[in-house]
Amino acid sequence: MTAAAEFVEVSQKFGDFTAVDAIDLSIPQGKLTTLLGPSGCGKTTSLRMLAGYSAPTAGRILIDGVDSTKLPPEKRGLGMVFQSYALFPHMTVADNVGYGLKLRGITGPARRARITESLEMVGLAHLAASRPRKLSGGQQQRVALARAIAIRPKLLLLDEPLSNLDARLRVQMRSEIRRIQSETGLTVVLVTHDQDEALEMSDEMVLMRAGKIMQQGAPSNVFGSPTNRFVAEFLGYENFITMTDGSLHTVRPEHLEVAPAGRPVIDGGLSLPGTVTDVAYRGVDVLVTVQSTDPSGLNVTLVSDLRADTAPPVTVGDRVTVSAHQTRLVPIAA
Template identity: 65%
Template sequence: MTTAAEFVAVSRHFGDFTAVDGLDLTIREGELTTLLGPSGCGKTTSLRMLAGYLAPSEGQIWIGGEDVTRTPPEKRGLGMVFQSYALFPHMSVADNVGYGLKLRKVPRAERARRVAEALELVGLGHLADRRPKALSGGQQQRVALARAIVIRPRLLLLDEPLSNLDARLRVQMREEIRRIQAEAGLTVVLVTHDQEEALEMSDRMVVMNGGRVMQEGPPDELFPAPANRFVAEFLGYENFLELPGRGLVTVRPELLELRGEHLEAAGHGTAPATAVPATVTSIAYRGVELRVALDAVDATGATVPLIASVRRDAIDSRDLPALLPGGRVTVGADPGHLVRLSA
């Protein structure tokens, strides 16, 4: 696959603080790549260096086979959507979308045609004459997307573009951005701290921490096999324990099995090497499932908290007393569901 952009040994220092530390990363053409991580991990600094708003302290940035490390933002051919959208309140929707074309001295007729196309792509052709203040948050974000797309960018950069929307609109806009990307054939780099957003939208996820890449890959490869505890915790894994001969492992709550005297395992039969005694500390009813919190003793003798999600209909009624706080059970997992983590 063609390389759209590349970071080569890129670092960025702010005084004694290193925000990005020796970043090597390839952005593939036609894909949506997500830079994912907690606040301060280096993802936004990386995006701003790619856009040209920050210069690397060391290393090189390439776009389309060209070294753009010292090229100013306006000459990189990129589109960018910020968290705040940054629309001009005194301009109509059409004028906002066409502003970049006007700066590039695109002829009026050509400008009008491309603005109309971009607004149709984001579903706002009927609102071309409105002012931004008359639009909802989701509509304003679509205008910002249209403005970035209309210049036909080599890369579209999105900096936390959904964080100002309510939960329902966020889900809707995830689907819309993916649709627009596919229809326009865009290469997109998205910065987010939301792992659910990244899993749903990405062709490739890049999990960052401390200015470095912890792990990267397609969501369906990365989620079931986190490389280390940081990545696992950031992706929502909750259970971590040491097992004999396996070292540190993690397993998702829905794959953790419980056994009492009558309690049947939720799945595939627990291997003895993965079974450990545990005490129930609390239980929460969630419709068809029970979320059971436990304290278990792992191979090191340490007490570790665990969470199991168990279907209510999989539990023998005679074992319900064991699922009250203080109840004693055995927990384990199919060995194939255990993910071994590096240090």
């Protein structure tokens, strides 16, 4: 797969603090790649280095195969949408969208056509004459997207673009960004701390921690086969079990069954006795927390996410058996 951009042993240090630690990263052409991880993991620093707003302490950044490490932002041909959108309040929507075109010397009919095309793509052509203060948060975000798309960038960089929107708009804008990326064939790099956002939107997902890449791949591969405990926990795995040979396995709450003690359990998989310590009804599902002992003898707290209409009628203090199919046990590094 052709790389739109590459990081080659890239590091970024601020005094004694290492924000990005010698990472190698290939961003595939025409795909949406997310940089995912908790605050301070290095994802935004990586995006800023790619954009040219911050120079790496070591390593090289290639764009379309060309060493662009020392190129200023305006020479890289990239579009960027910031968390704050950074719209000019005194300009109309159309002038905001056309600002980057003007800087690039695109004027007259060509500029007007590009503005109209970009606004139509985000569904805001009817608001071309409006001012940003008249728009909702979602509309402002669409204007920022249109402005970035209008210059026809080599890459579109999005820095936490949905974090200022309410939950309903965030879900809506996920679909909008995916649609725009699909229709244009743009290479998009999106920074987020939201695992659901990354899983839903990504072609390629890069999970970072403490300046290093923990795991990279298609969302289904990363989600289904986390390589270590950090990745598993970040993606919502809650149950960690040490086997008699010392190996560590994890199983998602929705794959852990709970049955009254003595009831037949799953053949060929995990089966542990335990005591219910909490039952939380959530409408369509029930979370059952069980205190148990894993095969290695360690005390463990296990959480099962059961469908409410089929969950066994257990209460706190009940003795139960928790079980999982062998195929649901995912081996991971500590």
